[in-house]
Amino acid sequence: MTTLAGRPVRRHLGRMLAIGLAVVTISSLTGTSATAAPPAGVSPAFGPNVIVFDPSMPTAEIQAKADAIFAQQDNNEMGSARYALLFKPGTYGTQAQPLIIKVGYYTEVDGLGQDPSDVTINGAVAAFGHNGSGALDTFWRSVSNLTINFKGVGDCHTSNEMWAVSQAAPMRRVDVKGFTTFMPYCENPNFASGGFVADSFLEGGALNGSQQQFYVRNSNLGGGWSNYVWNQVFSGDINAPAQDFGNGHAYTTLATTPLSREKPYLYIDDSGNWAVFVPSAQRNSAGTSWANGHTPGTSLPLSSFFVAKPSDSVQAINNALSKGQNLLLTPGVYDVAQTIKVKRPDTVVLGLGMATLTAQNGATALSTADVAGIDIAGITVDAGPVNSSVLVQIGTKNGNNGVPHSDDARPVALQDVFFRVGGPHVGKADVALEVNTNGALLDDLWVWRADHGVDGSVGWTVNTSGTGLVVNGDDVTATGLFVEHFQKYNVVWNGNGGTVVFFQNELPYDAPSQAAWSHDGVLGWAAFKVADSVDTFQGYGMGSYIYTNKTSGLHATRSFEAPVKPAVQFHDLTTIALTPSTATFDYGTIDHVINNTGGSASSSVNPDVAVQVVSFP
Numbered sequence: 068m069t070t071l072a073g074r075p076v077r078r079h080l081g082r083m084l085a086i087g088l089a090v091v092t093i094s095s096l097t098g099t100s101a102t103a104a105p106p107a108g109v110s111p112a113f114g115p116n117v118i119v120f121d122p123s124m125p126t127a128e129i130q131a132k133a134d135a136i137f138a139q140q141d142n143n144e145m146g147s148a149r150y151a152l153l154f155k156p157g158t159y160g161t162q163a164q165p166l167i168i169k170v171g172y173y174t175e176v177d178g179l180g181q182d183p184s185d186v187t188i189n190g191a192v193a194a195f196g197h198n199g200s201g202a203l204d205t206f207w208r209s210v211s212n213l214t215i216n217f218k219g220v221g222d223c224h225t226s227n228e229m230w231a232v233s234q235a236a237p238m239r240r241v242d243v244k245g246f247t248t249f250m251p252y253c254e255n256p257n258f259a260s261g262g263f264v265a266d267s268f269l270e271g272g273a274l275n276g277s278q279q280q281f282y283v284r285n286s287n288l289g290g291g292w293s294n295y296v297w298n299q300v301f302s303g304d305i306n307a308p309a310q311d312f313g314n315g316h317a318y319t320t321l322a323t324t325p326l327s328r329e330k331p332y333l334y335i336d337d338s339g340n341w342a343v344f345v346p347s348a349q350r351n352s353a354g355t356s357w358a359n360g361h362t363p364g365t366s367l368p369l370s371s372f373f374v375a376k377p378s379d380s381v382q383a384i385n386n387a388l389s390k391g392q393n394l395l396l397t398p399g400v401y402d403v404a405q406t407i408k409v410k411r412p413d414t415v416v417l418g419l420g421m422a423t424l425t426a427q428n429g430a431t432a433l434s435t436a437d438v439a440g441i442d443i444a445g446i447t448v449d450a451g452p453v454n455s456s457v458l459v460q461i462g463t464k465n466g467n468n469g470v471p472h473s474d475d476a477r478p479v480a481l482q483d484v485f486f487r488v489g490g491p492h493v494g495k496a497d498v499a500l501e502v503n504t505n506g507a508l509l510d511d512l513w514v515w516r517a518d519h520g521v522d523g524s525v526g527w528t529v530n531t532s533g534t535g536l537v538v539n540g541d542d543v544t545a546t547g548l549f550v551e552h553f554q555k556y557n558v559v560w561n562g563n564g565g566t567v568v569f570f571q572n573e574l575p576y577d578a579p580s581q582a583a584w585s586h587d588g589v590l591g592w593a594a595f596k597v598a599d600s601v602d603t604f605q606g607y608g609m610g611s612y613i614y615t616n617k618t619s620g621l622h623a624t625r626s627f628e629a630p631v632k633p634a635v636q637f638h639d640l641t642t643i644a645l646t647p648s649t650a651t652f653d654y655g656t657i658d659h660v661i662n663n664t665g666g667s668a669s670s671s672v673n674p675d676v677a678v679q680v681v682s683f684p
Contacts, residue, residue, distance in 0.1 A: 111341055111369060114376055116150050116398040116420060119179075122157025126164045133168045140171030142197075144204060145491040145521050149173045149398030151420035154213060155335060156185040165190035165218035167225050170208045173398075173421040175445070178213030179335045181344065182357050183242045183268075186213040191225045194232050196251035201258035201277070202231040205251070206513075207421050207447065209237050209483065212332055217245025217271075223253035227274075233260040234513040234549050234571075235447075235485045239330055240357070241267045246290070250276025261571050263511045263547045266329050266355050275299060280610055282547045282569040283307065284510075285324055285352060297677050298641050300569040300608035302546065303327065303353040312608075312639040313681040319608035319639040323351040325566050326508050326544040329362060330444045330482035331417050333395075341369040343393070345415055345442060348478050348508070367393060367415065381405050388414065396422035396446060407433045413440035413477065421447050421485075426496070429453040434460040437504065440477035447485045450494030450532070458486060458496050462504030462540060480508040489517035489530025499553075501537045505562075509545040512536075516552040518576050527554070527577045527617075538562050545570070552576060555586070556596040556628075563603050570595060570609035572626070573645075574655075577617045584621060590658070591623030603634040610641040613668065615655035627661035629683075637661060637683040646674030 113119075118136070120129050136150050152168065156179060160166030167190050170176055178186030192210045196202030210230065217228045228243050230236075231251035247269045251257050258277050265284045272290025275281060280298035287305040295317035301307035303324035311318040329346035336342055346356060346364035356362040373387035377399035385408055388394060394409075398420030404427040409416060416433075424432040424446060432448050432455075435441050448458050461479060486499040499514045514535035517525050524530060533555040536548075542564040550557045551573045558570075572594040578584035584591050594611040597604050611626035626642045629635050642657045642665070654670035657678075665680040667673070 111374065113151070113374065113419065114397045114399075116148070117153060118150065119153045119155065120159070121155050122159055126160055126166055129159065130166060136174060137169040137171045140174055141169075143172050144206070146172065147400045147491070149400070149420040149422060151175045151177065151398055153333070154178050154186045154188070156180040158187045158189065160189035160218070162189065162218060165220055167220060167222075168192045169224070170194045170210065172207050174208050175420045176210045177332065178211070179333065180212065181334050181336065181361055183212055183214050183240050187216055188213060189216045190218050190220075191215060191228055193224050193229045194236060195224045195229050196231055196254045196257070196259070198254050201254045201256050202251040203233055203258055203260050205232045205259070206235045207485070208232070209239070210241055211237070211239040211330070212241070212334070214242040214244065217243065230262070231259055232262050234515070236262065237483050237511050238262075238264045239266055240332070243267070243269050243271065246271035246274070248274040248276060249278050249281065250274050252276060261549060265511070266357070268355055280571050282608075284546055285327055285355060287355060287358070297643060298571065298608055298610040302568050305354050313679055315677065317641070317677065321568065321607060323353050324349075324546060324568065326350055326478065327352055327546065328442070328478060328480045328482070328508055328510065329356050330510070331415050331442055333417070333419070336366065343367045343369065343372065343395070343415060343417060348476060348480070350475070372415075375401075377401050381407055393417075395419065398422055400425055402427050403432045404428050404430055406431045408436075409433065409441055409443070410436040410438070412438040414442075416441075416443045416446070418444065418446035421445070423447040423449055425449040426451040426455045426458055427453070429455050431455060431460055432458050435462060435479065435504070437462050439474045439479065441479045442482070443480070443484060444482040447487065448499070449491065450488040450496040450499070450530075452493040452495065454495035454497065454531070456496070457498045457501045459484075459500050461500070461502045461507060464501065464503050464539065475506060478506045478508050479504045480510065481512060482510040484512055486512075486514040486535070487517060488515070488532040489524045490515075490520035491524065492521065493524050494530050494532075496532045497534070498537050499532065499535045501539065502543055503539045505540045506542045507540055507544075509543065509548060511547040512545070513549040514551070516554070516575070518552050525577075527579050527583070534559055538565060550594070554578075554584070555592045557592075557594045559596050559598065560601065560604065561598045563601055565601075565604045567606045567609065570606065572611040574611065574613045574615070574623055574626075576614055578615060578621055579618055581618075581621055589624045591621065593623070593628035594626045595628070597629035597635060599630045601630060601635060602632055604629070604636065606637045608639045609637065610643070611657070612643045612645050613655040613657050613670075614645040616652075620653040621655045623655070623657045625659040625662060626657050629661065631662070631684050633684070635684075637680070640665070640680040640683065642668040642678045643676065644668040644670040644674055646670045650674070
């Protein structure tokens with residue numbers, strides 16, 4: 068087991084300013100207008116920040132464009148530039164001249180085939196950290212739907228296929244023909260904190276290394292998985308480690324995933340037409356969706372989408388949605404002063420290049436009606452400086468409460484949807500995400516009240532937000548849920564029949580006093596609250612950490628709070644008090660893991676030691 072004794076703080080808090088870099092000129096695509104379907108074989112005009120590569124292009128030309136984007140985005144953590152690098156079906160790079168795609172902030176790298184085998188990169192697609200922070204701040208990037216035929220080139224970062232990331236950096240539908248590392252072993256320190264892999268085949272196995280927590284879903288781990296640190300969770304995986312939690316061990320393994328629906332993706336069909344493929348929902352599944360042929364699902368022509376750019380008005384977007392179009396958001400930052408309303412069943416909202424909706428004037432950025440099959444994927448939602456009551460609302464509160472139970476084949480789904488309150492600018496929201504729809508699926512969500520960002524954007528009275536996620540719907544499933552730093556309950560779960568597979572949390576760093584962070588005689592606020600009215604709930608592999616760096620000696624009475632009922636069950640819970648190696652300060656204590664069960668995680672008594680509860684009640 069890799070140990071992290073004397074570890075530094077989890078986030079690199081010194082990086083407080085967005086880096087202003089010269090804009091790199093990238094050639095615009097040619098094609099038709101942004102809202103019309105292009106002729107067969109013609110690249111649609113997605114705008115200058117969507118770069119479509121063709122296998123006929125010289126490797127050196129592709130490398131130069133990818134390198135230019137990485138040079139701009141490598142340190143641009145709080146910037147506004149967004150990019151999608153898309154590869155048409157074919158083979159890129161050679162043994163003699165491998166193609167090395169280094170992936171920086173707000174960069175998406177995707178193959179445009181129907182299956183991962185349709186696009187092969189002889190080389191590497193690499194994400195990694197920086198000396199001083201490891202990969203603790205390696206956020207907001209992705210890779211999907213391609214094969215990486217790994218060819219090492221001697222650089223440490225490309226000595227193996229390296230996807231050394233933390234939150235909001237998913238790997239999906241990737242076939243790695245080689246060894247994969249999720250540890251940034253080239254950096255000093257080399258910490259990482261929370262990755263997500265789904266629907267992938269890591270043929271040579273994987274190094275978890277220093278990853279403090281990690282979730283792998285519906286994948287084949289080929290040569291296996293190397294180790295655990297604090298909270299490693301697997302569901303529906305081939306060749307996953309066996310269940311082994313407790314007494315310091317940290318594997319939570321489920322043979323199947325209770326509910327999965329893979330993320331929609333852009334592709335080019337066999338006739339050269341652009342389309343979006345929408346995978347079907349699967350229940351109690353294991354392995355990749357493409358192991359035995361094409362992923363089951365539905366192909367939608369690009370002509371059925373309104374292809375939006377940041378200059379388009381919300382009125383234009385809503386007009387298109389009301390006419391029955393789907394929505395494709397091209398890379399950029401969209402200022403949303405009125406709600407984007409998704410009302411029709413089976414509507415797809417797909418973002419490219421971490422497309423970002425910023426709430427303005429206290430607006431709710433996006434809402435959905437109480438209808439089946441809506442799929443929202445690949446977007447980031449930022450709070451604005453005027454407080455929003457809720458940033459995204461799924462289904463109508465106090466309405467008919469969503470999708471009928473008889474329509475389980477068409478669950479409403481969110482995949483790779485990320486929220487920020489503060490960071491690039493001041494943000495305020497009472498609640499980031501409210502889920503009212505029954506049977507909804509939440510797959511890889513990072514809901515983040517910022518602990519660092521541009522100067523003036525972060526502080527207890529600056530980026531204010533009580534709760535990250537409120538679930539009111541019944542039978543909601545979350546697979547890969549990251550919710551951090553909110554000022555009250557980070558998650559409130561009011562619905563019956565809920566299931567959470569993997570939860571990662573840090574309590575707020577910045578409470579100014581115990582009085583400011585207490586309620587009803589309870590010290591602090593629990594990270595995850597199951598309402599007293601709930602009768603059925605299942606949670607697997609859930610962790611919560613404390614690091615109060617503004618006020619010494621703060622306590623949270625507990626991290627998890629739930630009614631004591633036979634069918635409200637938790638499996639494999641962890642709390643930890645994070646503490647720098649040079650600590651002369653008490654960075655906080657969690658007194659109990661769940662309710663009054665479980666020992667204390669204390670900065671001054673047992674720093675960086677996992678305190679575990681194997682089952683509750």
